[in-house]
Amino acid sequence: ETEIPEDHPRYASLVTRHRIEAGVEMGITSKQGLIAQGRGEAFDYLLGERTLPSADAAERAAAATLLAADRPVLSVNGNVAALAPGETVALAEAVDADIEVNLFNHTDERVRRIAAHLRDHGADDVKGLAADGEIPGLDHARGTVDADGIEAADVVVVPLEDGDRAEALDAMGKTEIVIDLNPGSRSPRTADIPIIDNLVRAVPNVTAHARDLADASAAELQAVADGFDPDATLAAAEAAIREGSFATPDDEN
Numbered sequence: 001e002t003e004i005p006e007d008h009p010r011y012a013s014l015v016t017r018h019r020i021e022a023g024v025e026m027g028i029t030s031k032q033g034l035i036a037q038g039r040g041e042a043f044d045y046l047l048g049e050r051t052l053p054s055a056d057a058a059e060r061a062a063a064a065t066l067l068a069a070d071r072p073v074l075s076v077n078g079n080v081a082a083l084a085p086g087e088t089v090a091l092a093e094a095v096d097a098d099i100e101v102n103l104f105n106h107t108d109e110r111v112r113r114i115a116a117h118l119r120d121h122g123a124d125d126v127k128g129l130a131a132d133g134e135i136p137g138l139d140h141a142r143g144t145v146d147a148d149g150i151e152a153a154d155v156v157v158v159p160l161e162d163g164d165r166a167e168a169l170d171a172m173g174k175t176e177i178v179i180d181l182n183p184g185s186r187s188p189r190t191a192d193i194p195i196i197d198n199l200v201r202a203v204p205n206v207t208a209h210a211r212d213l214a215d216a217s218a219a220e221l222q223a224v225a226d227g228f229d230p231d232a233t234l235a236a237a238e239a240a241i242r243e244g245s246f247a248t249p250d251d252e253n
């Protein structure tokens with residue numbers, strides 16, 4: 001394996017890519033996860049590989065919503081497990097959420113490996129293996145969840161979620177927090193709180209906001225959540241892409 005020099009201009013992106021490759025080798029990330037990563041990288045490049053102020057506002061609203069929730073659940077797939085296992089466990093602890101492995105390309109073997117990987121990173125209880133609940137409106141493979149996990153949750157964090165599932169969760173009345181780098185994708189457009197940011201930056205930043213809001217009153221948390229505008233955050237991300245440094249002078253007016 002080649003060492004990546006830390007002063008390489010795309011250091012963070014290359015490290016992330018290695019983690020996804022290692023995830024595939026460990027049997028926790030699907031091969032499709034590699035393609036999803038490539039898609040994400042393209043959008044991250046266009047966004048300047050930074051957390052936009054509008055994404056930071058979404059991350060703070062997400063933290064407030066999670067802290068105010070009765071039964072929050074963080075959904076983990078093969079990409080999240082490879083890219084941010086420890087960060088996901090830290091967020092679950094900061095907001096007192098459950099973690100549930102929920103895969104788009106479901107296999108029991110991969111669920112077990114991801115659960116073990118999360119436990120290696122400090123998770124004590126990982127849901128997703130009971131598979132005794134369902135998301136109505138989806139076929140069995142896509143709609144199976146834990147009855148006391150995602151099915152019973154009031155707030156769910158779904159990073160890199162597929163559009164059909166995001167819509168089905170919304171139809172169940174869940175408050176959805178979606179992390180996705182593509183502001184045009186159906187899942188962030190369905191979300192109550194779309195976070196247009198790389199999950200490797202988003203997850204720790206939601207945790208930081210949650211720690212900052214740990215002593216806030218219910219009214220203060222409500223005010224943070226109410227002050228958030230999902231359409232404005234999507235529009236801000238699209239504008240950032242259009243106005244990026246690669247835009248030709250003719251595009252600027």
Ligand code: PTJ
Pocket residue numbers: 029030032033034035036037038039040041043077078079083102103104105106160161162179180181182185197198199200
């Ligand atoms: O492990 P599984 O079986 O649950 O499968 C997970 C993937 C991600 C492979 C599956 O859900 C999938 O195929 O997703 P899509 O349809 O390729 O969508 C991935 C979305 O996530 C795209 O909109 C990408 O831009 C975005 N994305 C990719 N990497 C990141 C990301 N968003 C935030 N942070 C990333 N690191």
